[in-house]
Amino acid sequence: MSNNDRPAARVVCMDRDGRVLLMHWYDRVSGQEVWEPPGGGVDPGESPIEAARRELAEETGLPGSAVLDRWVDVDRDFEWLGVRYVKSEPFFLARFERARPEVDPGELTEEEREAYLGYEWAAELPPGVEPPNLAEVVAELTRHG
Template sequence: MAATNSSQEPVVRPASRILCLDPYQRLLLLRWRDPVSGVTFWEPPGGGLQPGEDHLAAARRELHDRTGLPPELVTAQSVPVHRDFRWRGRWYAGTEHFFLGRMPAPHEVRPVILTAEEDGALLEGLWLSWDEVLGLPEPTRPPHLADVLTALDPSGPWNPEPPWSNSLNQSSRNDRATAAGRRPDMEP
């Protein structure tokens, strides 16, 4: 339910976003310029729920509308993320649901439907490696994108401690223990 906006009260809008990955672990981000503030930023595709729509249906619709990608790419797994930002002079705060999408092959980004507020504000959509995301000159929204990605897919380069690192660390400890003449399960 959207609240009326004033300088003290944010607009609360249920929304969904999609972290879409291609086979090369590149992330799809959209580059926007706020027409009121002039601020430029990168953000995953997504937007507000329409009446009677659930978060997954909104994620699938938004992916197709904003990028032209097939809606069935969006999986049902989601992570709730608190958002607090300004857009077109309005303050928005609340929880958005982030979903994972997997593109089986690289695909050009071509918006199908943009709202009147979005037309002209969407500058481009790009598939970016994690190193490219880290090197963007403008901010990403949300700023803790790596944490959200890790919650949905811990195997990617955005995770500073991928799940397989624990088994490698254990294996390395076992090798050192064996070399020192101890059983691997014994403390040094």
């Protein structure tokens, strides 16, 4: 199974003020910087929401229990470390009662540690955000209160 085929799940984290948590990564192959919601691969035997909760905890230190059973399927087409990924991923919603909860990525893989530049609770999505239609994804996830 190529890396390309592994299913993944991501989490749109919203704080009390409606900011979106973005992780900041550096792709050493392309030289590009990427902002994207936390998330990652679904392990064998895991459901997408279980993966979303585990990845959120690993990448941010935030409680996986904040991830709600509410998602939007998002078509992805991106390159990372020289590999092109074309797939659909569920983006789950997580809400936090505080403004800008502290993020502590305690359990990054070695590859992630090399690429990690930090994070931001973004009031406005920066250029270069992945996926490019993230604003629409956030609107869809938050449409019903």
